[in-house]
Each structure stands twice: as C-alpha cells, then as structure tokens.
Amino acid sequence: MRIAKRFITTGLITALPLAAAAANWSDQPVDPANDYPEVPVAYEEGGRYFTDDDIPTFNIADDGTVDWLTFSGFRRYHAECHVCHGPDGEGSTYAPKIKNSAVQMGYYDFYDVVVNGRTVGNSVMPHFGENPNVMCYLDDIYVYLKARGMDAIPRGRPGKKEAKSDSIREAEDACMG
DSSP: OOHHHHHHHHHHHTTTTTOOOOOOGGGGGTTTTTSSSSOOEEEEETEEEOTTTSEEEEBBTTTTOOOOHHHHHHHHHHHHHHHHGGGGOOOSSSSOOOOOOHTTTTTHHHHHHHOOOEEETTTTEOEEEEOOOHHTTTTHHHHHHHHHHSSSSSOOOOOOOOOOOOHHHHHHHHHHH
C-alpha cells in the first residue's frame, strides 16, 4: 500500500538537514505556465491524489470542484497557519507568504520545515511536529498551498468539494485518537 510506505519513510524525512544557505522560497515567484505547467495526477487512492513520485497533489475538476485534501487544507491552514502567514498563504507583516513554498521547496523539504521548524536570520518558524492539529493534516495543508502557489485555485474558501472518503475519515480518526 503506497500510503503506508509514505508514512513509514516520513520518519526518515525529518532527519534530512536543510541546506545551510536556505533560500527564501516563499518570496520566489512561481509562473505556473512556465515553471510547473501541470501537476499530473498519476493515481488516486482512497480519495487522495498522488504524482508518479508518490507525492500528494491536488485534483481540481473542470467545474472547479476540489478534492477533499485541498478543501481540508484550506480549513486547516486557516486554523493553524494564517495567524502568522496571512490568509490564503499570501503573507503578513509578521511572516512571509508561503503559498509558493509548497511548489518551490517540494514535499519533503516543506514537511521538514513544518515538523522541525527553521531559523533564517531573524525569522523563526516554530516546530509543529508534536501538534496533531497540524501533523494529522500536513498533507492537506501542503496540497492546498501547492494549489494556491500554482494558481490552480483562487483566494478564499473553495466553492465545491469532493466528499470525504471513508479512507480519509479512518486515517483522520486514527491520527487524532
């Protein structure tokens, strides 16, 4: 099962060090048409969408319906992250925009920063590795920010969403206890 494989390797990911001269990915512009023309969905498993590399990704139907993780990511981002990083990942006077971070950094680096935190100059991102309100929904937050960074969804609450699958519900219940 691919999901199980991804969760097993997650522990190894947190041990990966960040580059000493970490770039400020959040401020680098993303041109979806040129830099990342499409995020191909390679497969779907239990209501979750993945790339060929088993990385979670978003899926948006022609009518604008977003997958459950993207919708959940919007909700979880605004519950835990927007206080510092501003609505819709657009940044604030307190912390930089991060809608581009999920695109520029990629999944594993994004995961590492959220779990372990990071200090760059006088900017400090606290660690959230022990916060179940973040960790149980980290893929959701990543997928949402990736969709925002690639301009696949506009600002604001997505208008239409897929139903939450039984598989996602079970994983959430198991994670939250």
